[in-house]
Amino acid sequence: MMEVLRAELHEKDLPFTHQREAIAQVLFESTRHLSADDVADELRRRQQHIGKATVYRTLALLVELGLATEHDFDEGFKRYQMQMGAAHHDHLICTACGKVVRFRHEELERILAEVAEVSGFEAITRQIKIFGTCGEQEACREMRQAYRSN
Amino acid sequence: MMEVLRAELHEKDLPFTHQREAIAQVLFESTRHLSADDVADELRRRQQHIGKATVYRTLALLVELGLATEHDFDEGFKRYQMQMGAAHHDHLICTACGKVVRFRHEELERILAEVAEVSGFEAITRQIKIFGTCGEQEACREMRQAYRSN
DNA sequence: CCCTCATTGAGAATGAGGCTCAACGGAGGT
C-alpha cells in the first residue's frame, strides 16, 4: 500500500518524505475516519512530531491523489480515511453518539450517474449522508424520543 | 409564510422579534442559497442593520424549526434557504463556477429510507451532493479537461 | 403600563485551516 503512495508520488515527481509516509501509515492503520488532529495526536503518541501545516497539506495531497477520502460529518472539521481502491461508499451518521456506518447501494450509483448526465454535469465525486439516530446508546434513544415528540 | 414563523415561535414560547422577521423575510424572498454574510449584506442594503451574532442565531433557529435548510457546498461556510414545506431536494454543485442545480428523484427517497431502516437508523435528515463540472462556462470546461487528462 | 425574561449586539474569543519563509532533505546526476 505504501508502495502505491510511493509510485503515485514518483509519477507526479513529488518526493516521498518521512512525513508523508508516517501520515499515510497512521491513516492506513486506522479503520476510523480521522481528523487532522487525530492524526497529529497519533503521530505524537508514536514520538513522531509533525507540524500541523504538514498534516493538513499531506491529507489534502492524499485526497488529490485519490488515495484518501475527505468527509464532513458536520462537526466543524473534516475527517479523512484511506481509500485503497475500494468502491465509493456512503454514510449513516448518528447525531447523538457520533457513530458512522458505511453503506453501498448499487442502485444509487446508477441513479446518480443518470441525474448528472441529464443535468449536463460531469461528476467528479459525490457524497450521500444520512443523519439520524442509531438507537444503540442511551443518548441515541433519548434524542430519538426528543425528535419524535417535536 | 411569516404567519407560519409567528405560529412556530408562539408554539415554542419564543418572541417574534423584528430581527427574526427581517431575516426570515430576506431568506424567503431569495431563490438562491444565502450565506450568513449574504443575509447581513442584504439587510444592510435595506437599512436594517442586525448584528451578525443574531443572524447566525436566527438562521440556526429557522433550521431548528424546520423552516429553513442548511447546506455546505464546500466553500468554507454554510448557506441557508427557506424550506416552505417543499419536498426535500438534492444538489449538483459545479466546482468551477459554483453553480448549484437542484434535483429530486423519487427512487432515491425510497432507497435511502430502506438503507436507514436496514441499519437500524431513524433518519432525521440527509444530504446528497454531486460535485462536478457543469460545462457552461469557460472555466468549467477547462476544469473538466484537467480532470480528464489526470 | 409594568415586569419578567429571552433576545440583541458590539466586540472579544474560539478554532479549523492556510500562509510565510528560512532551514531542510529527497533523489537524480556526477
Add this chain to the structure above:
DNA sequence: ACCTCCGTTGAGCCTCATTCTCAATGAGGG
C-alpha cells in the same frame, strides 16, 4: 558518497466563519 536543485517542512502568524459574553433592550402577558 557527494552535490545541487527544488520541493517540503514547521513554527508561528494570519484569516475568517462562527460562537461567546454580558449589559442593554424589547416582546408580550398580566
